[in-house]
Amino acid sequence: MAYSFVWRAVCGAIGGLGIVVGLIFLPLDLLIPFVLLTIVVGLTAAVGHTSTEDQQDGRTSRQTGVLAALPFLALLAFAGLSFALGPVALLLTLAMVATSPPVVHWYGDSPSWPQPEELDESAATTAQLCRQWHDSFEDLHQATTPAARLRIVATRQRCLDELERRDPNGLNAWLTSTATPNGDPTRYLKTNQSKTPPPDS
Numbered sequence: 001m002a003y004s005f006v007w008r009a010v011c012g013a014i015g016g017l018g019i020v021v022g023l024i025f026l027p028l029d030l031l032i033p034f035v036l037l038t039i040v041v042g043l044t045a046a047v048g049h050t051s052t053e054d055q056q057d058g059r060t061s062r063q064t065g066v067l068a069a070l071p072f073l074a075l076l077a078f079a080g081l082s083f084a085l086g087p088v089a090l091l092l093t094l095a096m097v098a099t100s101p102p103v104v105h106w107y108g109d110s111p112s113w114p115q116p117e118e119l120d121e122s123a124a125t126t127a128q129l130c131r132q133w134h135d136s137f138e139d140l141h142q143a144t145t146p147a148a149r150l151r152i153v154a155t156r157q158r159c160l161d162e163l164e165r166r167d168p169n170g171l172n173a174w175l176t177s178t179a180t181p182n183g184d185p186t187r188y189l190k191t192n193q194s195k196t197p198p199p200d201s
Contacts, residue, residue, distance in 0.1 A: 003144075004101045011096050015077040018089075022080030038072035104144065121162040130186040133159045137182035163189065 023031065081089035097103065121129060136156050143149040164171045167190040174188035 003104070007099060007101060014081070014092070014096070015074065018077030018080035018084075019073060020080065021084045022076045025083050026079060034072065034076060038076070041072060121158045124162075126163070126166065126189055127186060129159050129163055130184055130189075132156075133163075134182055134184050166190070 023035075078089060078093060081092065085092065121132075124132070133156060136152050136159075140149060140152045140156075143152055160171070163185065170189040171185060174183070174185040177188070179185070
C-alpha cells in the first residue's frame with residue numbers, strides 16, 4: 001500500500017511536470033487538437049457513466065472521465081518530457097513502468113523469478129531446521145507479495161512439523177516457554193537440551 005502510494009505520487013509529479021512543459025512549449029498546431037481530443041473523450045466518458053460495472057466499482061462520473069482521458073494525458077506528458085529531456089524521457093518512462101506496482105507484483109509471483117533454495121526438511125539436520133525457522137522470520141517481513149508470504153509461512157510450518165516429529169517433548173518445552181516467532185528452539189531439543197534450558201531470546 002505505501003509503495004503504491006509513493007509510486008503514484010512520484011509518477012504524478014513527473015507526469016504533471018511533463019504536461020506543463022508540453023502545454024507551454026509544444027507547437028499550437030499539435031497541441032490544440034490534442035487537448036480538444038482529450039477533453040472530448042473525458043467528457044464523453046463522464047456523461048456516458050451509466051454502466052453497471054462502473055457503478056459497482058464505486059466510480060463517479062468525474063473519475064470515469066479522468067480514466068478515459070488518462071492515455072491522452074500520458075501521451076502529452078511524454079511529449080513534454082521528450083521536449084525537455086530528449087531520449088532520457090524514454091528511459092524514464094520505461095523505469096516508471098518497470099517499477100509500477102502491477103509489474104512488481106508480477107515479478108514476485110512469476111514462476112521464472114528466482115526463488116530461494118528450499119530446504120529438504122526430512123534430510124536436514126536439526127540445526128539447519130532451527131536456522132531455517134529463525135531466518136525465515138526476516139524473510140517473511142521482506143516478502144512483497146501474498147504468494148511469497150504464503151510460501152514462507154508454509155516453509156516455517158514444515159520446519160515445526162519436522163521438529164515435532166523428531167522431538168515432540170523438546171519442541172513443546174520451547175513453545176510453552178518464552179518462544180518467539182524469531183526465536184531459536186535448538187537448545188530445547190533432544191540433541192542440544194540441558195537440564196535447565198535458558199530462556200529463549
